[in-house]
Amino acid sequence: MINEYQNIKVIGFDADDTLWVNETYFRDAETEFSKLLSRFETENKIDKELFNMEIKNLPVYGYGVKGFVLSMVELALELSNNTVSNNTISKILEIGKEMINKPVELLNGVEDVLKELSKNYKLIVATKGDLLDQERKLKKSGLLDYFHHIEVLSDKKEENYSRLLKHLDIKPEHFLMIGNSLKSDVLPLVALGAKAIHIPFHTTWAHEEVTVNPNKHKSYRTLENLSEVISILH
């Protein structure tokens, strides 16, 4: 039997929610924010409005904690009709700083998998978000030595991956991407002719959710956790 991954030479990893916990911290922050503003609106409504504000501001602020905090401040002013207390604004800034200073919590088995794969493959990280945040998390993670290259992308669309592969001189058929987001880590790679493995995290940001046509030939694989990658590649 031919292993469909036999041509793979380079493996790319998403970082947030693939190597370590991230989305959980955003969910916690959203809950805290909703509670702070609960005298102005229902928590459910606040949650929805925050998502809308983030999407509205995404072209200006991009991904990452800083833009998220700025969106929370803007929404606090708006939802409260400019009556929110300075104290609440101050707490919102604190939420952001706490998120940025959170320790990095590796997902189960990540280090073992990287150790094993690094024997036979070149490993890279391809992540989006804030450059400083991502570099800091990689340093804190203790995983830096497993990777040949770290790329922080401003977005993860087909063109971003295409440019990255070209720049690193990697042919799509030699590349396998592993990540928790179908939209950002899987579908653009499949479109480019590379391989992709989807490992869902229990929480996904609504903006990363996509509807996949179930009748379309599924050209990627979904696994429950990263450790399964080892047996599939061998």
Add this chain to the structure above:
Amino acid sequence: MINEYQNIKVIGFDADDTLWVNETYFRDAETEFSKLLSRFETENKIDKELFNMEIKNLPVYGYGVKGFVLSMVELALELSNNTVSNNTISKILEIGKEMINKPVELLNGVEDVLKELSKNYKLIVATKGDLLDQERKLKKSGLLDYFHHIEVLSDKKEENYSRLLKHLDIKPEHFLMIGNSLKSDVLPLVALGAKAIHIPFHTTWAHEEVTVNPNKHKSYRTLENLSEVISILH
């Protein structure tokens, strides 16, 4: 006579205040901010406190407009003893969005110089700041096609440049860096054994200012504007 630049194969350019105007917009924003808060403190004092707040937050927020805005909000709360109006906070957020959406204003002669140099050298951009901001400015600038590679660094210290040169497979003796900051664009390169040209911009952020020992052998050159680079390299 031997041209000291005869071994140069790759030229790196800083972006903000080397290719286009940037610091001026920060200065304008600071002035606007000081005016907004002038009922709490003298404008001079506010200016100093804003610098201190930025430096305090630099390890958390890094460089770029978003961290700058978050620092302004934090300082507004602090300076006003939590009595600043929601309207003022809202205006601070607006200052940030306006900065991000500013058109890119190229410095004199930039495009001609890049056109000329790109005939004989590989050109790259090495800039620090916010990834999305810098990518957006490069796109708006219309200069993208002149560059072989764009690198947005989280900082511009010797180790950052060292990693960049290694990654791009460039020997220090083949590399010339051009930029407006002695601290960020010149001294780390000289330390690495690369060449550097300093082209001061009329405004420098205090954090970028360094004291250079005048007795030390000056191993970089200072020019008044980018166009002079052409005659020096030929």
